[in-house]
Amino acid sequence: MNAIINQLADTIRTAAARRTPLCIRGGGSKDFYGGTPSGERLDVSGYHGIIEYEPSELVITARAGTPLSEIEDALRAKGQMLAFEPPHFGSTATLGGCVAAGLSGPRRAYTSAVRDSALGLRMLDGKGNDLRFGGRVMKNVAGFDVSRLMTGSLGTLGVILEVSLKVLPLPVAEATLQFEKNQDNTIAAVNAWAGLPLPISATAWCNGKLSLRLSGASAAVDAAIRKLGGERMDEGPAARFWVGIREHDEPYFRTPLPLWRLSIKSTTASMNLPGEQMMEWGGALRWLKSDTEAATIRAATQAAGGHATLFRGSDKNTGVFQPMSAAMLALHHHLKDTFDPMHIFNPGRLLG
C-alpha cells in the first residue's frame, strides 16, 4: 500500500513541476457535483481497505478508496452506522469522495454531518507531502482542524488518503409517520417538534405530505408515536423511502430541470420561487427544480441566511456555489495557495 502512496506523491510532484492539473477521483459517483471535473485523472480507488475498526472505540479508520458500501457493511455487522447517512449517488462511491464532497443525508439535522464525524485524516498536499492531522480519538484540539477543513473541500486542497470517522450505534427502533400538511404548516410543525425532546431522525416534505422518521430506544420511539399521531408507514416501504430521499431516487428528483440545493434557516417561510420544492432537515434544506435565473434564487436564499448550490444542472456557467464576500474569497485563495501552491488539484471544482 505504501507503494501506492509513493506513486501518488510522485505523480503530484511531477504535475506540480509541470503545472498540469489533476482530477482526483475515487469512484466518480459525484462527478456531477461542483464545477465540472477537468485535468489528468488521479485515481485513488486503488488505495482501499479498512485499517482499523474497533466498535467500542466508536471509530473507524479506512483508506480513501474503500467503497462506502464496504464501510457501511462492516459497521452494520457490529450494530453501528455512519451517523450522517451519506448519499452514495452510485454504487462506486468511495469513502474519500464522501468526505471530500461533504454531503450528508436525511439524518444530518438531528445527528451529525460528515464534518462532525471527521476525527482525523492522512493526506497528500500539492507538494506531495504526506501529512496527518487529527487522530483516532473523540477529542483532539492539538493543531488547527485541518481534517474538517478538508471535509467538503472537493479535493481542491489535497488528496485524502485515510480518514478516521466517529460512528454511532444503530438505533434499536425506528418508525416513519406521515402527515398531510402544506409547506408552511410543515415548517411550523417540524421546528416546534425539534424543540421538544423527541427522537426525530429525519423529515421530508414533498407534495403536501410530511414524512417524519423516529429513531432511538423503543420506549422513546413508542412514546413519540403516541404523541405525534399521523399515519405510520410499513417498515419496508419506509426504509426504501428514506434511501430514495438520500439517493435522489424519489420521483421528485427525476427531472430534466436544474436542481437547486438551498441551505437556509430552518424557520424560513415557504419561498416564493418559481418551480417545485421539496424540503428536508426540519426545514433547513430545500430542493428546488427550476430554470429560474440563478441570481433570483441566490438572492432569495441569501435573504434566508443561507446559500444556494446548483446541485444538478447542465449549464454551470453562472457558477455552482454561492459567491462569497471579497474578504472570504481572498482567504479561500490564501488557503488554496497554502495547500496547493501550483494549483494542480481539481481546478474550478469549488472555487470559480
Next chain:
Amino acid sequence: MIGYSRAIIPFPPVRVTRYSRGAPSFAYTVRMTVVTNIPIDAEKQREIVTSLAAFLPESALLFDREDVQPYECDALSAYRQIPMVVTLPETEDQVRRILETCHALRVPVVPRGAGTGLSGGALPLANGVLLSLARFMRIIAIDPLARTARLQPGVRNLAISEAARPYGLYYAPDPSSQLACSIGGNVAENSGGMHCLKYGLTVHNILKLRAYTITGELLEIGGDGLDSAGYDLLALLTGSEGLLAVITEVTVKLLPRPEGVQCILAAFDEVTKAGQAVANIIAAGIIPAGLELMDQLTTTAVEPFVNAGYPLDAAAILLCESDGNLEEVSEEITRMTSVLKASGATEIRVSQNEAERLRFWAGRKAAFPAAGRVSPDYYCMDGTIPKKALPRMLNAISELSRKYGLRCMNVFHAGDGNLHPLILYDANQPGQLEKTEQFGAEILKLSIDLGGTITGEHGVGVEKIDSMCLQFRSPELETFHAVKAAFDEQGLLNPGKAVPTLHRCAEFGRMHVHGGEKKFSELPRF
C-alpha cells in the same frame, strides 16, 4: 517547557464568577514563575496608547501597572507576563480599529475571554496589546423556534442555558468552568464538557461566527443554515486559540431539555475494571449522556468538601448518566446497570431524585478545586487516548506515581478517553517541580504512543507547545504555520502560542532524545 497550574481554582465554585468581570485576582500566590516578566518598553507603550486613545474611551484603555497586573495570566498562572496595554472595547468597530492600529504599528495582539484557559493561551506579551472581550456580554437574540442564540463573545457559557431555559432549551457543551468561561473562549478552544460524548464539542454546536482578522477585515463564517459555501472555516476557527481571528459574535444551536435525567454511581475494586466497564457500555450500543471516572484518591479528596456519600473503599467509581424521555431513561438505566454488574461493579446506586443526582456529580465537578485543597500545588493534564488503552494508561500512571514519589488523582471523561490526571506536588519541596514536569511529559508522550493526543480540550497554548513537536512532524507544523499566515501574514495575532517553530522543535528534540533514553527505560514496553 511544561507549566504548573497552581491551585488557583477558587472554591467553592461560586467565587469563580469573579472571572467574568474582567480579570481574575487570585487568592493564592505563586512561588514559581516559569515565564519571567519581561519589562515594558515605555516609549513603545506611549506610541501605541496615543494611537489607541484616538478612538478608545479612557475606561477601555489600561496601561498603568496596577491596572494591567490582573491580566498577567489566565488559569495557568505559573506563566505570567505584564501586558504593555490592555484594551476593553465595547463595540465591533472598536475591535476593528484596535486591530487595524496594531497591524499598522506591528504590535502583537492577544485576545482574551474570561481568562479561565488552562494552557496559557491568553498569556499577554510584554510588547503586545491584550484585547479583552469581557465587555461583550450581551445575549443579542434567542430564537426559540429555530433553536439558536446569537451571542456576543463575552457571554458566559452557563448564561446561555439560563437564558434558554424559559423556552425548554439549553446549550449542550458544559465545561466545568461554565460559570465563568466565555463563549468566545469556548470557540477558540473548542471546549468540551461532561456531556460531549453524546452532544459533541463546541464545534458541533455552533452555526455562525463574526470575526475580525488582524488587518481589521470582517469575516462572516457559517450561516443560519446547517452548512455554508466554500471551505469549512467554522471548523478551522474553532479551536484556533485566538491565532486566526478575533471572534466578535457567535450563533449557537440550542437543544431541547431532556424530559428526564438519571445517573448511576458504580463502584469497582480495581481501576482497570472500571476502565473495562466503560468499553463494555459503548460496546453494548449505549451512548450515555455522561460517563466519568474518578479514582480512590479523587473520591477521598472531594468527599470532605461535597459530602456526596461516595464509597471511599472503592478503587474507582463511574458516573453513568442517561437522559431522554422518561421511558427511554429507565430503559437505558436498566441496560447500563446490567452491563456494569457484568463488568464486576461491587456496588451500584441509581439516583432516585434530582438532589441525589446532583450529589453524585458534586464531587466530579469539584475535583479540581479539591486537588488544590489536598495539595499545595497540582498540575492538570489533558491527554486523550483510545478507550482500549485506558487500563494500560492507568497502570502506567500508577507506576510513574511510584517512580516519582508523587500522588496523581485520576478523574476524567472516560466515555471519550479524555484523561485529566492531576499530579499533586509541593513547589516548596526542592526537586518536586522538576519531577512533576517529567511525570507530566511522560504521560503526554505515552498518550501519543498509545495513539492519542496531548490535548483533548484545554488547548496547546504555551503550556504544551513542546509536546506538539512529539505529536506532529515538520511538514504538518509547516502546514499549521502556513494556515496561520493565510489569515495573519505577519504573525501578529497571539504569536508564539499553539504551534511551535521548527527551530524550537529541533532544540526540544535534542533535549528530549538525550533525556528520553534514561527516562523511558524503566517503562514497560507496550
